Amino acid sequence: MENYAKVGKTELLAELHELNSRYESYKASTVRLDMTRGKPGADQLELSEKMLGIIQKNEDCFDENGFDCRNYGLLDGIPEAKKLFAEVLGVQPEQLILGGNSSLNMMYDTVARAFCFGNLQSERPWGQEPRIKFLCPAPGYDRHFAICEQFGIEMITVPMLEDGPDMDVVERLVSTDEAVKGIWCVPKYSNPTGTVYSDEVVRRFAALNPKAKDFRIFWDNAYLVHDLYDEQPQILNILEECAKTGRPDMVYMFSSTSKITYPGSGVAMLASSVDNIAHIKEKMFVQTIGPDKLNQLRHVRMFQNKESLMLQMKKHADILRPKFQTVLRILERDLGGRGIANWSNPLGGYFISVDVLPGCAKRICALCSDAGVALTAAGATFPYGRDPLDSNIRLAPSYPPIGELEEAMERFTVCVRIAAVEKLLKERKASA
């Protein structure tokens, strides 16, 4: 069937009838399919098996300086792990703090520190400001938005364009509103659109002239090395660019090995200017005596260097690529040419972003839920969970095996089509 918009009412009704009968069979089935979160699949986790037993004996527990990693100390991580991950991030080891297993935790704590004590350039803690605003390029990552919501930070949606956030909007708001203290960015393979920020966008970020002197870019480099294909776009190093523009303190960069080794037992990273790092460590010194250093040591012992880490990323890609291609193939097969959905075709990351007809996303997620397919809640990719057009849906292809993914995607596309036909029929009725 061609573009739904060009199809007559009778045919649309016939289409709906047929779709509904398929849908009823899905509802009757007991299969449960989950495409909600960007979780690595079991086969990806198996890639790091060597790491599990790589520290076995008492004598394995010492870092390159002979420091006992079992004991207290080393607030910002062990030196060899800092070297390795500094190379991966393209920063100096002294610009880096290695944490526990969660970069989300480091982001949250960074907001919490600013809230309680302020940043390096703050006149007062953010919690004592009458209001704090963050710019939120959207569609974006729901957990970034949840942090803002918990701290009562007002979120301003910024449109995502092909090459990053709409920088005209960003520049205007950042340079004129001193309540704007931050922006969330996933600069490479953005969650969920897969957008890769262009060099121009990164340079415009580095050239920002914020009205708030303690403005910060929260640069979540979650998918820095998470390419799916040989074509591997590179993004400019924002810390280098900010150093060039004389604003070295403007960025907090985050990353982790959650999707390199284990989501539950990885190593989280926070990189920034040397001054910011010193400021953060002064506060952190009271918060903890140090991260799990044995786990950092496991990572270094397994990877040794960046090359071997990149080799592991190729293995991840080999597992993920067919899953992404399965989702894209079924989207194209079932929805292509119908004029009822657009979707991203990312070169990396963990998500495919689907834009359905305005007003249909919530309906589709509800239909899918009854059909045994769990999706990220419609609206989740926007601040406050409110998608103004109710049209964006995030698909996470990584976790289910391919067979389940096919099944889930077939059900998904049937739901997309049902919602579209329903909408078109209603519109025609209204205009008749």
Next chain:
Amino acid sequence: MENYAKVGKTELLAELHELNSRYESYKASTVRLDMTRGKPGADQLELSEKMLGIIQKNEDCFDENGFDCRNYGLLDGIPEAKKLFAEVLGVQPEQLILGGNSSLNMMYDTVARAFCFGNLQSERPWGQEPRIKFLCPAPGYDRHFAICEQFGIEMITVPMLEDGPDMDVVERLVSTDEAVKGIWCVPKYSNPTGTVYSDEVVRRFAALNPKAKDFRIFWDNAYLVHDLYDEQPQILNILEECAKTGRPDMVYMFSSTSKITYPGSGVAMLASSVDNIAHIKEKMFVQTIGPDKLNQLRHVRMFQNKESLMLQMKKHADILRPKFQTVLRILERDLGGRGIANWSNPLGGYFISVDVLPGCAKRICALCSDAGVALTAAGATFPYGRDPLDSNIRLAPSYPPIGELEEAMERFTVCVRIAAVEKLLKERKASA
């Protein structure tokens, strides 16, 4: 030599002369001795070697429900670890959150959450109160006090008595001043005095009638199972007592395996009422997706049950006891009967607390530093680092091997005697 106070000036001068000549030899030596922190020694760390390689294979990574511990999830910890540590703490698993490697981090975050959002009964976030006060039984733990200082929480020193904090003072302040929102307690083997709270003290805590409805007892059960001898005092379970008095939400209990397995790679615990736990998890849900579950699994696989954990604690005691006895023997040998120092003789924990003549603690720490012995800074055991009498010194016998401990203690007692003689000579001169 007998009690210094009864000795004539000539003899004191002779004593000082002899002590100074010994002191000069210490100064000339290049040996560096460290008694600053309560760090387990290398032989203690070796007790947990089995844990290092206990998870080796992909198939080892699943919890008792088949949940993949490598992946995201389980915000409050894996069920079998919750069961094990709930039994150790004497609470129900649903009263427990298992964290990463640092109970200090959990305490800090608990204060930070109250500061940013308030407790269950708070009318507003602590950060929006005109002032917040914490009671600080002292001598106490410097890192507790550092948290208060960072958050601008006013600290009120409460005297430590034989069986716990002076409860008359605690009751009066808690029941009359609504700015008093918390108190720090190390109820068993207090840092540094080794005090074990009596049943009466625990019951009086549970019976507190705080003016501030969101008052909390921060109950740092760091040394719950850290006995040195067969004589193992038991403390009442504060959570049970508070449930009895109808104030189940009044306590946050903390503990960790830092001194059971590894300081850097242990499992931290926060126990409280079911309502408090739900309140905390609601906030934590935004902060992180979950702790390092593989490390929790390692702990359960090694210990299996409380009995085997207690067996490990006996092995720790066998290593620590001779160290404590070495320190006590040299204190008695060199300082006994001189009337210039009193010290604790703890049944467990990690510290020996020494009270020297008023006004001498700083001088002694400075003398020790020049003699190659690093001690916890004088004053550290009091809020703001200010010991009103300048007389308390915390000794940490756990880390150095016994030979070094003997050497360090010999130097320490010489410094104590020098400072005492100096003080007595000065006093006699002043009164002459």
